[in-house]
Amino acid sequence: MxxxxxxxxxxxxxxxxxxxxxxxxxxxxxxVATNYAYKLASGEACIETTWNSVVFWGKADSKVIDQIQKGxxxxxxxxxxxxxYTAADGSERSTTEILARDVRIIEGHLLMESAx
Numbered sequence: 001m002x003x004x005x006x007x008x009x010x011x012x013x014x015x016x017x018x019x020x021x022x023x024x025x026x027x028x029x030x031x032v033a034t035n036y037a038y039k040l041a042s043g044e045a046c047i048e049t050t051w052n053s054v055v056f057w058g059k060a061d062s063k064v065i066d067q068i069q070k071g072x073x074x075x076x077x078x079x080x081x082x083x084x085y086t087a088a089d090g091s092e093r094s095t096t097e098i099l100a101r102d103v104r105i106i107e108g109h110l111l112m113e114s115a116x
Contacts, residue, residue, distance in 0.1 A: 006079040008098060010034055010052055011106070014072045019065055026058040026065040028103075032076060054078070056100040064103050073106040 015031035036048045054076055058065045068074075078100035087093050 008078060008080055010076045010098065012074065014068060014070055014074050015051060017068050017070055019068070026062050028056045028058070028065045028068050030054050030068060032074060053095065053097040054100050055097055056103050064105065067105055075104045075106055076100045077102040
């Protein structure tokens with residue numbers, strides 16, 4: 001059987017950030033905004049922004065988690081995880097998140113690479 005690869009790398013700007021300690025490990029849950037630039041047939045330039053949910057588990061001495069702040073440029077490498085669950089009201093819900101194995105804070109701001 002062929003092994004399929006589940007790997008993703010995102011570069012974007014951090015939005016909301018929530019951190020906590022869980023049984024001696026640091027955890028960060030944050031969002032990353034990524035942009036996709038394109039032109040319509042009419043020639044009008046458009047930018048599509050996607051907010052990606054990221055979960056990062058660091059070691060107890062992880063300094064990256066302590067440095068994560070809203071507005072920072074970041075590169076995240078990890079895998080995509082889809083989950084289904086039943087909400088308190090009984091409705092079926094699903095989420096998609098990136099389980100990060102590496103988070104790198106990028107100094108300065110990202111230059112938006114554009115296909116325009």
